[in-house]
Amino acid sequence: MAFLADILSRVQPSATIAVAQKSRELKAQGMDVIGLGAGEPDFDTPDNIKQAAKDAIDRGETKYTAVAGIVELREAICRKFERENGLKYEPNQIIAGTGGKQILFNAFMATLNPGDEVIIPRPYWVSYPEMVALCGGGSVYVDTTTESEFKVTAEALEAAITPKTKWFLFNSPSNPSGAAYSRDEIKALTDVLMRHPHVWVLTDDMYEHLVYGEFEFTTPAQVEPGLYDRTLTMNGVSKAYSMTGWRLGYAGGPLELIKAIDMIQGQQTSGTCSVTQWAAVEALNGPQEFLEERRKVFEERRDLVVSMLNQANGIHCPKPDGAFYVFPSCKDLMGKTTESGKVLETDEDFVTALLEQEGVAVVHGSAFGLGPNFRISYATDTESLKSACERIQRFCGSLT
Ligand code: PLP
Numbered sequence: 108m109a110f111l112a113d114i115l116s117r118v119q120p121s122a123t124i125a126v127a128q129k130s131r132e133l134k135a136q137g138m139d140v141i142g143l144g145a146g147e148p149d150f151d152t153p154d155n156i157k158q159a160a161k162d163a164i165d166r167g168e169t170k171y172t173a174v175a176g177i178v179e180l181r182e183a184i185c186r187k188f189e190r191e192n193g194l195k196y197e198p199n200q201i202i203a204g205t206g207g208k209q210i211l212f213n214a215f216m217a218t219l220n221p222g223d224e225v226i227i228p229r230p231y232w233v234s235y236p237e238m239v240a241l242c243g244g245g246s247v248y249v250d251t252t253t254e255s256e257f258k259v260t261a262e263a264l265e266a267a268i269t270p271k272t273k274w275f276l277f278n279s280p281s282n283p284s285g286a287a288y289s290r291d292e293i294k295a296l297t298d299v300l301m302r303h304p305h306v307w308v309l310t311d312d313m314y315e316h317l318v319y320g321e322f323e324f325t326t327p328a329q330v331e332p333g334l335y336d337r338t339l340t341m342n343g344v345s346k347a348y349s350m351t352g353w354r355l356g357y358a359g360g361p362l363e364l365i366k367a368i369d370m371i372q373g374q375q376t377s378g379t380c381s382v383t384q385w386a387a388v389e390a391l392n393g394p395q396e397f398l399e400e401r402r403k404v405f406e407e408r409r410d411l412v413v414s415m416l417n418q419a420n421g422i423h424c425p426k427p428d429g430a431f432y433v434f435p436s437c438k439d440l441m442g443k444t445t446e447s448g449k450v451l452e453t454d455e456d457f458v459t460a461l462l463e464q465e466g467v468a469v470v471h472g473s474a475f476g477l478g479p480n481f482r483i484s485y486a487t488d489t490e491s492l493k494s495a496c497e498r499i500q501r502f503c504g505s506l507t
Pocket of ligand 1: 146205206207208209232278281282311313343344345351355356
């Protein structure tokens with residue numbers, strides 16, 4: 108439509124939202140569908156956090172706030188960064204926004220000029236390249252493989268850097284693969300970045316608290332303090348605190364960058380919801396024990412899903428250290444035929460046939476830039492996960 112902006116032709120709608128829509132349609136037609144597409148915990152927001160929001164409403168905390176967030180929240184975020192990541196920020200180096208999404212978007216908006224490049228490991232979270240495109244930049248992808256458990260090597264990062272590189276976008280644990288980088292693996296990457304002083308690091312630490320076994324979470328500016336002055340450390344309460352609908356993300360970084368993001372946000376949404384901000388103060392300052400309980404539940408689910416998927420014909424599923432996703436390969440099933448006579452040529456064919464034949468909704472890997480794979484979110488109750496994996500086993504077994 109001629110009326111719409113040219114930039115829209117460079118942006119794709121979200122594949123994860125499309126899968127959710129398709130499974131809603133099948134459900135409405137009476138089909139028994141198990142949805143493993145959504146990227147949000149099935150747990151509820153803890154009661155103490157809800158209570159803090161109710162108290163804030165009753166106190167009349169219902170007005171506009173400072174654009175970057177109330178000082179109590181920014182102080183709570185500073186304490187969080189120091190306590191959990193060994194990173195020291197002053198409150199004026201912090202910005203809170205409407206979800207991690209807004210922080211990322213405005214960081215790109217504040218820094219990208221036409222022709223600037225952002226290095227993005229593949230598979231990536233669906234929104235990264237679209238945000239970069241909307242802000243006028245270009246994405247440069249670094250490929251990973253199922254065999255290397257979806258982790259970028261120092262050599263591959265080095266090869267992707269050009270004079271136009273502005274950001275290296277790092278996400279560990281990763282959506283969609285669950286891959287989480289150890290301290291040594293991060294150090295190998297930060298060593299490369301230390302040799303390229305024009306490249307900044309945008310680290311998306313959204314899944315920090317969801318790591319399993321002996322794995323210890325670390326973040327680039329913690330591993331390499333030499334990068335502190337060119338790192339934006341982004342995080343949020345959506346995933347760990349089961350607060351996806353509240354809309355609060357935040358970042359700490361160099362003052363000039365935070366000021367620029369603040370300026371854009373001030374012309375856009377202003378401060379995020381005042382009530383949400385008070386809820387987030389409680390989330391960050393209040394009891395943290397429930398994180399461990401929920402982490403254990405996710406770990407059990409991961410183990411169940413990985414083991415059941417690896418028993419399905421033709422599926423190869425690495426066991427990731429974090430997030431609540433697995434990203435199995437279905438390469439060995441390409442070229443096979445379904446019961447209804449459809450030949451599977453792509454991972455999109457695979458997920459469509461799986462949904463139609465067995466009522467399991469997952470997202471095809473190529474939507475995240477790498478295939479033939481598919482993403483399963485295991486942020487769902489154990490019974491549904493078991494049943495979904497049995498259906499996947501049956502589906503794979505039925506292919507000829
Ligand atoms: N970063 C990653 C890797 C995500 O998976 C998501 C949500 O799916 C976000 C950021 C955005 O989170 P928020 O709900 O805080 O906007």
